[in-house]
Amino acid sequence: MSFHRHELPNGLEIIAELNPRAYSTALGFFVRAGSRDETEAVSGVSHFLEHMAFKGNDRFTPDDVNRIFDELGAQYNAATSEEMTLYYAAILPEYLPKTFELLANLLTPALRTEDFDTEKQVILEEIGMYDDMPAFAILEKAMESHFAGHPLCQSVLGSVGTVSALTVDQMRAYFKDRYRAGNILLAAAGNIDWQQLVELAEKHCGSWAAGRPDRAIAEAQPQANKLLLQKDLKQQHVVQMAPAPSATDTLRFAADIVSVVVGDDSGSRLYWDLVDPGIVESADLTYSDYEGSGVWSTYLCSNPDTASENLARIAEIYNDVNRSSITFEELEQARNKVASRIVLSGERPMGRLSSLGGNWMYRKEYRTIEDDLADLRAVSLEDVRELLDKYPLGQTTVAGIGPLTEL
Incomplete structure (x- = not known):
């Protein structure tokens, strides 16, 4: 196995662990955007934005996104945590070009108002589902209480109140700030052609806006x-x-x-x-x-x-x-x-x-x-x-x- 690193002019970092003996390829975009990067007014926006990424853009419709991933036999998904949002796919190596194009396009969503309004109801239903799970609900409350006054106190899902009040313009502003090339890592592992991966990144990600927003990382000082x-x-x-x-x-x-x-x-x-x-x-x-x-x-x-x-x-x-x-x-x-x-x-x-x-x-x-x-x-x-x-x-x-x- 060998490790490679490259950085595009706009600041996007690319890393890969190449294993020519592997039968599959895994790649993912790690975005340094999670609930700790939100203000109380937009609590839940990182997770909501993850959902909106699958609503497509001018290149791919929502149906295209799911249909093409399925046609390629990809195992794909996304996940949001307190500190990052990950978009990933595991595929057969020969399908890297199309998978890469599709995955990269998830990070440039259209963020249409009609999609936003529809998906908001999905998010609210998800919040309700987890509120009915006592173990999850009390963990959320414990995090909020333990990290009170610290960025880690923010809920990943947000609340019914914050998500209901969130506007599409607030999401667009958050996206513009956090989804910049310098705040994103492209990682890949498995059977990969390194040069092909870099060329795909240059083609599909080279025009992304540069920059890397700040993040407060002082150690929390919880009180009993x-x-x-x-x-x-x-x-x-x-x-x-x-x-x-x-x-x-x-x-x-x-x-x-x-x-x-x-x-x-x-x-x-x-x-x-x-x-x-x-x-x-x-x-x-x-x-x-x-x-x-x-x-x-x-x-x-x-x-x-x-x-x-x-x-x-x-x-x-x-x-x-x-x-x-x-x-x-x-x-x-x-x-x-x-x-x-x-x-x-x-x-x-x-x-x-x-x-x-x-x-x-x-x-x-x-x-x-x-x-x-x-x-x-x-x-x-x-x-x-x-x-x-x-x-x-x-x-x-x-x-x-x-x-x-x-x-």
């Missing part, structure tokens, strides 16, 4: 708070959050290990102590890293009558880990789990695309599977101790939804 939403549910759902390493912090490797040891969905301390005995429906710990900030997220779903008792059990487990760390045996087991996930994901170009684009977007670095495995093997108990001293497991933010009025 608790939020309870009463709802007639059979179970109590609770999310707890605490600060964790950012996407550029070297302690992120140790944080991945700790999240697996303590809160993985199988074989972790929370699993054996709470889930396996049938005490709770679900209990897990996840680690999420962002530009400038990171977060430990604990999720509990249990019988309301035992929710407070279960939260106390989780606190005991966390206190023990913060005080005594993890064992060498736990470290080794977690290494094996994470290593398997890295390798299994990396065996497909689509899996490599995600890693390739993420590493470059956050750290401007190319990392092979071997690099990831080497850093994983290098994590020591001393690193874990340093991590827990700086970012202990805890409950800075507590958010719950269910029948309880207090926890």
